[in-house]
Structures are given as C-alpha cells and as structure tokens.
Amino acid sequence: MSEPKDKSQKATKAKTKSKKKSRVPIPPKTQLELWARAAGRCEFRGCNKPLYLDELTKTRDNLSIISHIIAAEPGGPRGNEIDSPRLAKDISNLMLTCRDHAKIIDSKENVHAYPIELLREYKKEHEDRIRLLTDIMDDAKSLVLLFQAPIDGNNFNIDKTLAYQAMLPNYPAKEHPDVIDFSDFADRETEEGYWSILSRNIKAKFNDIFKHGTNRRDYMHVSVFALGPIPLLTYLGSLIGDIDSVDLYQRHRTTKDWKWKDEPDDFRKEYYRTIEPETHNDDFDTSILISISGVVDRKKVVDLVGEGCNVYEITADKPGLDFLSSRLKLEMFCYEYRQLLTKIRSANGHTKELNLFIAAPSPVAIECGRALLPKCDPAVRVYDLIKGASGFVYALTINKNRDA
Ligand SMILES: [Zn+2]
Structure with missing residues (x-):
C-alpha cells in the first residue's frame, strides 16, 4: 500500500518507519492514470466515494489511498515472492480506494475475504463503467419511460437505476424518467370498468409525456421498461406505434435485472x-x-x-x-x-x-x-x-x- 498523504499511522512509530522503508513509490504518471481510470472515486465494489473532496465539509483534498491488489512486499496481503516485486508499480495491480476500504482489504482479519480475483473484478468493473459512461456521445440520449401496473394484485416498482444500467451505452435524456404508474390502483383486472378506466388514463398520461409542449418527433430515441397486464401493454404499444426508435426491455427473472443477454452467433436459428x-x-x-x-x-x-x-x-x-x-x-x-x-x-x-x-x-x-x-x-x-x-x-x- 502506498499512502501519499497519510498522517494517521503515527501510532506505532517503528511500524510506520518500517512501512515507509518498504513502500515502493508509485510513479506520478501511473498515479495520474489510475486517478483518471477511476474518475477519482473509490474502486471498492459499491463504494464509489469521491476521493478529491470530503462530502460533508466540502473540503478539497486528496483522500485517496493507492492500494495494491498483490502487496508490494511478498509478506504483505496477497503478496508472493514472484508477483510482489514484479507488479509493485504495475497499474493493473493498483486500485484507487478510500481509506476505509484500503484498510478493510488489507487487514489481517479480512484479507481472506478479498482474494486477488475479487479485487481485480472490483477494479475492472469500476474502470469499465467509467469508460463506458464517458464514452457516451450526445446522440445516445434516450427518453426513459417506465410503465407499471399491478398484475393480479401484485405491485411493481421499477428501479430506475437498474433501468439506466440496462440501457447503457444509451443514457437518460433527463434526470428522472417519465412514469406511467398505476401501482396504487386498487381495482383488480376482473372488476367492472377496469380496462376502460386504465386505458383512458394511459392515453392521457402518454399524450402528456409525448405531446405536451414538445412534438414527439423531437424524441430521437425512447427506452421503455414496462410491467403490467398484457392488454394494457398492447394498448401502450399501439400508442407508441410510429415513434421511430424504441428500445424495449424486460425484467429477467433469473438475474433480476433488465439487461438483454448476448446471443450466440447462430443468427440463422429458427426461434x-x-x-x-x-x-x-x-x-x-x-x-x-x-x-x-x-x-x-x-x-x-x-x-x-x-x-x-x-x-x-x-x-x-x-x-x-x-x-x-x-x-x-x-x-x-x-x-x-x-x-x-x-x-x-x-x-x-x-x-x-x-x-x-x-x-x-x-x-x-x-x-x-x-x-x-x-x-x-x-x-x-x-x-x-x-x-x-x-x-x-x-x-x-x-x-x-x-x-x-
Ligand atoms: Zn471506499
């Protein structure tokens, strides 16, 4: 672990000294590249904390730790005689982390829970995501439409974060998706008037989204995430009709996300x-x-x-x-x-x-x-x-x- 600005480890002077001695300096160029790849955020899975600013006090400082996946010393966390010296300054072996996660992945009690493969996965996941997001050009903007109505009394709440993940590399044209939401509609499909009430409402909301103020042709691209009874979905489809560029998504039962899976290249297969x-x-x-x-x-x-x-x-x-x-x-x-x-x-x-x-x-x-x-x-x-x-x-x- 290399700690560019760490003053918190004064506790045991001897320990700090020995650490300093063994620390391999990471070349500034490599540090810079790692910062860029990580977009200045902690690469620990699920953390993503900005490391250039304390969010509470808004103080700007370098709050990062450059953590080694395979320790720079053979005796360190995940270290060994061959790879430790070989990968000590290699960017593929370095992770930008916050202080807490630097500590957790290297601590004696936890190190077994963070094997090399897992940390490599964290790093790759984070850096891939940053690259994908920053690769996006303006024409990848898409209007996001969420549609939810209960099926047989079961309610749904479509998670917009999962929707946004599924549509990458397209990205939402607005911060919040447009939503046609009947999740609090208490009537069942079997009740008198159910279909006519809901289809009227769908039409009103749909027109509100696509016709108010802006002509629907202005929407180059629409991404639709829908859960609801089949007849309402077909009705929604008939309203969407001639909008040129529409991507439809479904929630996959096994992965519980909305991402389409890849298909093997057997395009001629008769599905x-x-x-x-x-x-x-x-x-x-x-x-x-x-x-x-x-x-x-x-x-x-x-x-x-x-x-x-x-x-x-x-x-x-x-x-x-x-x-x-x-x-x-x-x-x-x-x-x-x-x-x-x-x-x-x-x-x-x-x-x-x-x-x-x-x-x-x-x-x-x-x-x-x-x-x-x-x-x-x-x-x-x-x-x-x-x-x-x-x-x-x-x-x-x-x-x-x-x-x-
Ligand atoms: Zn973190």
Missing part, C-alpha cells in the same frame, strides 16, 4: 414458427395466439371464439418464462409477427376484427400493439389470462379509432 389454419375462411373471425412465455391453450381459445375461427399461432421453439433473453429474439419475433399480419391482411381484407391471445413477456405484448397499422389493420380484441380463472377473458380493444 419461432408460425402455425397456420389449413384453410382461411373469411366468413369467420381470426385469432392470433402468441405462445412464448407459455403455451396458449388452443382448446380454450376455440371454446371462446367458436369452431370456425381462423387460428394462427406464433410459437417459440421452446416456450418458457426465460425464453426471451436477448434483443435478437425480440427482433425476430417482430419480424415473424409483422409477416403474419401481412398474411392475414391479404386473406381477410381490412375489415374483420382480430382476437389476440398472448402468453409472452412485456416487450412482446408491446410489440403486438405497436406493429398494428392504424389505417390498414382492423380493431384488435385483446384477451387477458386471469390467474385462477378458467382461461382467457376479453379485456379491451386496441387500434379502434386510434385518433378519437
């Missing part, structure tokens, strides 16, 4: 397939089933819409709650869905209503509403799968007189 009826009879209704987070029960749908209904289904190759892991899978769904809409348009003409039954994560539900063309597509009746109920129940109609 979805569309099942069509043997013949399309345009005297009958048409239903679209979306089986992604689960399988829509075809029999229950037929019970609801009648035997003659033309049933189309887009199904994931392996439907399940964790299927929609990557942005690529969402994009491929959109492609498949838009193709299907085109097919149905030419079979049906533009007048017949459609029924929509969705078992899918929120971005898919939003895309199902978003892909509809107000002038070409008919009104779409969206059904909701109510927990405990025997199956799907009609909820609301979207794409109906959208401008009214």
Whole structure:
C-alpha cells in the first residue's frame, strides 16, 4: 500500500518507519492514470466515494489511498515472492480506494475475504463503467419511460437505476424518467370498468409525456421498461406505434435485472414458427395466439371464439418464462409477427376484427400493439389470462379509432 498523504499511522512509530522503508513509490504518471481510470472515486465494489473532496465539509483534498491488489512486499496481503516485486508499480495491480476500504482489504482479519480475483473484478468493473459512461456521445440520449401496473394484485416498482444500467451505452435524456404508474390502483383486472378506466388514463398520461409542449418527433430515441397486464401493454404499444426508435426491455427473472443477454452467433436459428389454419375462411373471425412465455391453450381459445375461427399461432421453439433473453429474439419475433399480419391482411381484407391471445413477456405484448397499422389493420380484441380463472377473458380493444 502506498499512502501519499497519510498522517494517521503515527501510532506505532517503528511500524510506520518500517512501512515507509518498504513502500515502493508509485510513479506520478501511473498515479495520474489510475486517478483518471477511476474518475477519482473509490474502486471498492459499491463504494464509489469521491476521493478529491470530503462530502460533508466540502473540503478539497486528496483522500485517496493507492492500494495494491498483490502487496508490494511478498509478506504483505496477497503478496508472493514472484508477483510482489514484479507488479509493485504495475497499474493493473493498483486500485484507487478510500481509506476505509484500503484498510478493510488489507487487514489481517479480512484479507481472506478479498482474494486477488475479487479485487481485480472490483477494479475492472469500476474502470469499465467509467469508460463506458464517458464514452457516451450526445446522440445516445434516450427518453426513459417506465410503465407499471399491478398484475393480479401484485405491485411493481421499477428501479430506475437498474433501468439506466440496462440501457447503457444509451443514457437518460433527463434526470428522472417519465412514469406511467398505476401501482396504487386498487381495482383488480376482473372488476367492472377496469380496462376502460386504465386505458383512458394511459392515453392521457402518454399524450402528456409525448405531446405536451414538445412534438414527439423531437424524441430521437425512447427506452421503455414496462410491467403490467398484457392488454394494457398492447394498448401502450399501439400508442407508441410510429415513434421511430424504441428500445424495449424486460425484467429477467433469473438475474433480476433488465439487461438483454448476448446471443450466440447462430443468427440463422429458427426461434419461432408460425402455425397456420389449413384453410382461411373469411366468413369467420381470426385469432392470433402468441405462445412464448407459455403455451396458449388452443382448446380454450376455440371454446371462446367458436369452431370456425381462423387460428394462427406464433410459437417459440421452446416456450418458457426465460425464453426471451436477448434483443435478437425480440427482433425476430417482430419480424415473424409483422409477416403474419401481412398474411392475414391479404386473406381477410381490412375489415374483420382480430382476437389476440398472448402468453409472452412485456416487450412482446408491446410489440403486438405497436406493429398494428392504424389505417390498414382492423380493431384488435385483446384477451387477458386471469390467474385462477378458467382461461382467457376479453379485456379491451386496441387500434379502434386510434385518433378519437
Ligand atoms: Zn471506499
């Protein structure tokens, strides 16, 4: 450990002396680079404390300690005969830390809890984050929209910090996201008037965000984080409609964050397939089933819409709650869905209503509403799968007189 301005260790003079003697001076150039890489903040995971100023007294001073991951002396914390001398001044082995964390990682009682690999991880994580954030250019600005409504009485509160992390390298255009929030709405989906009240409210709030004062074309980019009942999400999607550049996110169950996962480079993989009826009879209704987070029960749908209904289904190759892991899978769904809409348009003409039954994560539900063309597509009746109920129940109609 090198302590450029430390006066606090006078307690045992002898100890301090021996420490001073063994301390390897870190070249100023290396110190400067470390400061720049760490943006002057403690690199201990979760600390991030500014080290150029005391936040309480606003006193400006160098409050940093340059900590060694592998001690400069072989006998020091995590030190050994070979690496200690070799890496004593190597920036890859140095961490900028606050005084508390310098002490914690090197203390006899705690040193075992901070192995080399972990501290390297802390350093990399912090420095990567700083680089990513400072790499951002102005055109990466995005309007952040959070949408939350209870599902079966369960409330959600979308964490804006997790949302901001997920959208990197895009960054929020404003300090606070725009929020359409029904988390304190007490009525259940099964209650009379629920869908009409909420869809009216969504429309009012949406217009407030996107039309008041500023023309919506001013928003180059929108990032949407949504949790709520499927029919409301499709309705939100139909409102988002023609905004050009929209990124949709979902909360992943396993990692509990909103970051899309990477997909292996097997782009040709067939993630979805569309099942069509043997013949399309345009005297009958048409239903679209979306089986992604689960399988829509075809029999229950037929019970609801009648035997003659033309049933189309887009199904994931392996439907399940964790299927929609990557942005690529969402994009491929959109492609498949838009193709299907085109097919149905030419079979049906533009007048017949459609029924929509969705078992899918929120971005898919939003895309199902978003892909509809107000002038070409008919009104779409969206059904909701109510927990405990025997199956799907009609909820609301979207794409109906959208401008009214
Ligand atoms: Zn710290």
